[in-house]
Amino acid sequence: MAERNSIRFLHRGSIVEVENFNPMTTLLDWLRIDARLTGSKEGCNEGDCGACTVAIGRLKAGKVVYEPVNACIQLLGMLDGAELVVVDDLAAGGDLHPVQQALVDHHGSQCGFCTPGFVMGLFTLYHSGKPVGDRNEVTDWLAGNLCRCTGYRPIVDAGMAACAGKPDDRYSKAMAATAKQLAAMADGADVFCGDENGFFASPASRDGLARLYARHPDATLVSGATDVGLWITKQLRNLPKIIHVGCIAGFDDVSETADGLTLGAGATYRDAHAALSRLDADIGEVVRRLGSRQVRAAGTIGGNIANGSPIGDTPPMLIALGAMIDLASAEGERSLKLEDFFIAYGKQDRKAGEFVSCIHVPRLKGGEQVRCYKISKRIDQDISAVLGAFKLGIDGDKVSAACIAYGGMAATPKRAAKTEAALAGASLAKPQSWQAAIDALGEDFSPLTDMRASSGYRLEAARGLLRKALTEIAGADSRQTRITGFREAGDERAA
Secondary structure, three states, X not given: OOEEOOEEEEEOOEEEEEOOOOOOOEHHHHHHHHOOOOOOOOOOOOOOOOOOEEEEEEEEOXXXXXXXXXXXXXXXXXXXXXXXXXXXHOOEOOEOOHHHHHHHHOOOOOOOOOHHHHHHXXXXXXXXOOOOOOXXXXXXXXXXXXXXXXXXXXXXXXXXXXXXXXXXXXXXXXXXXXXXXXXXXXXXXXXXXXXXXXXXXXXXXXXXXXXXXXXXXXXXXXXXXXXXXXXXXXXXXXXXEEEEOOOOOOOOXXXXXXXXXXXXXXXXXXXXXXXHHHHOHHHHHHHHHHOOHHHHHHOEHHHHHHOXXXXXXXXXXXXXOOOEEEEEEOOEEEEEEHHHXXXXXXXEOOOOOOEEEEEEEEOOOXXXXXXXXXXXXXXXXXXXXXXXXXEEEEEOOXXXXXXXXXXOOOOOOEEOHHHHHHHOOOEOOOHHHHHHHHHHHHXXXXXXXXXXXXXXXXXXXXXXXXXXXXXXXXXXXXXXXXXXXXXXXXXXXXX
């Protein structure tokens, strides 16, 4: 297999080649310090405020697709094979880009610090391929961009005005040429920048990853860097060996069959959202709220599992659905139940040199119903205090089987075994029969107190979520039980 000692990406129509860089270099630092492109701003430096948003273009099904990402936590090496578009690039010959002009026309900027991020977020919406006809589309797209002085109404007005039709800018006009350039850069080579003591590597295949990780089991695996990026910018960790898995052929595949769904570990939240939504509306709604558009474009399902966080949003839902995962290494592959992957806080059933390869999620069987709820201080783009996921088998009006998992209640995502047992045989028509299961949650969990919630709050919230799931499955209108993510009767989509 061919190997390159540099990364290559497209910027302003030309190929940029970078070698001999610190593997921990963020894209934002490279832009501001090395490239001297200072339009993108550093705000929170943890992927929350959006001031550093840039657009990354990649070929998907032969078409260039632009996604917003947070440059402050995106590593420079992750750009290999992509096109980079930053706010400094947009104006041409003294003429503003349509989204920039719309922000001027609608008075969408005051101090201007956040404006570059809004411009780039709207740039990706402008090129999303679908004219915007609803304010909610704009606000959902920009949920990861914060403004503390202008107010959001004029910014959303600008988005509505600029993104109401088909894109007509120099990027849309150059789309075919850009696609050709990106295709030409895709040489299928493994990237290895550095030496055996410190490097940024980006293997092109699963086998290449397995061989490299076997040689360097102490390396840090990076997919979207939505977590690892903060290890660098906030925890100031030293990560001399970084292996990026985002360029592995087929690692981001999403496939659906009659039996279920298979997700490559490198599938982003955006890649997997539609398929997960088809499994159940609640799952799609939790993924939509999981993070900003920038986070969902970069973060991956496999990464959310592999980092073993007790407050990751996808593991409890996947556990409740009965998901299996494949672990791969140079020694071969093995499969296990997702719930068995998590052993203790910070500890997973993963041997040296092993990595998460695939996630298999079965479809619901007849009589099974799912409910998933996320409790957080903000509706959008916030870390869960508690996440409850419930899959119940219903026979008549009786609960015949239950698989219940929570996040934020223990050191790992965990099933509520005693609660499940106590729920067996409960009648949906008799809420008093639910009480034993609701009480049993106190035996399954002794949650901690932290900045997001107290132990007592978490336990009461967990009990309330179980009662809500049973109430809805018993037939209650979700408009009476929710403030967002309503479910229409008999409809699998969240409104």
